[in-house]
Amino acid sequence: MVGEMAxxxxxxxxxxxxxxxxxxxxxxxxxxHQGDLKWAAGPRDTPMPLGGVAARLERAFWNFAETFPFFAAAVLACAFAGKLGTDLTVxxxxxxxxxxxxxAPLYASGIPTIRTLVWLAAMAGLVMVLVALFR
Structure with missing residues (x-):
C-alpha cells in the first residue's frame, strides 16, 4: 500500500x-488531592504540595517527560536515515x-522493584532504537 506509515x-x-x-x-x-479549585485557577503563588498517589503520578509523568524526547528523536532520526523497519527499531x-x-500505574500503586524493572525495559527499548541508528 502506498503511503503506509511505519x-x-x-x-x-x-x-x-x-x-x-x-x-x-x-x-x-x-x-x-489539593481540593482547592480557586487555588488551581489562580496564579499559584503559594505552593500547595502533593502527597500520596498524586505526588507519585506527578513524578511518573515527569519521568516520562525526561525520556520521551530522546525516544522521539531516536525514532525520527531513524526515519530520516531510512533505518526504520528493522527488528531493533520495531x-x-x-x-x-x-x-x-x-x-505510571506501577508507580501510582507504590510498587517499587517491578516499577524499576519496567523503567529499565523502557530504556532498553530506547537503546535498541539508537543501536539501529548507528548500524
Missing part, C-alpha cells in the same frame, strides 16, 4: 498518547511504549 512512527504516536494520559491523570489526581519502539504505559 510501525515505529505509529508507536511514536502511541507514546504521545501515553504521555497525554499520564499528564491528565496526574493533573486530575493533583486537583483531587521491537525497541514497542518495548519503550509498552513499558512506559505500565510505568
Amino acid at each position: 510501525v515505529e512512527l505509529k508507536l511514536l504516536g502511541a507514546a504521545i498518547v501515553v504521555g497525554l494520559v499520564q499528564l491528565l491523570w496526574a493533573a486530575a489526581a493533583a486537583r483531587a 521491537w525497541g519502539s514497542g518495548l519503550y511504549v509498552a513499558a512506559r504505559a505500565l510505568y
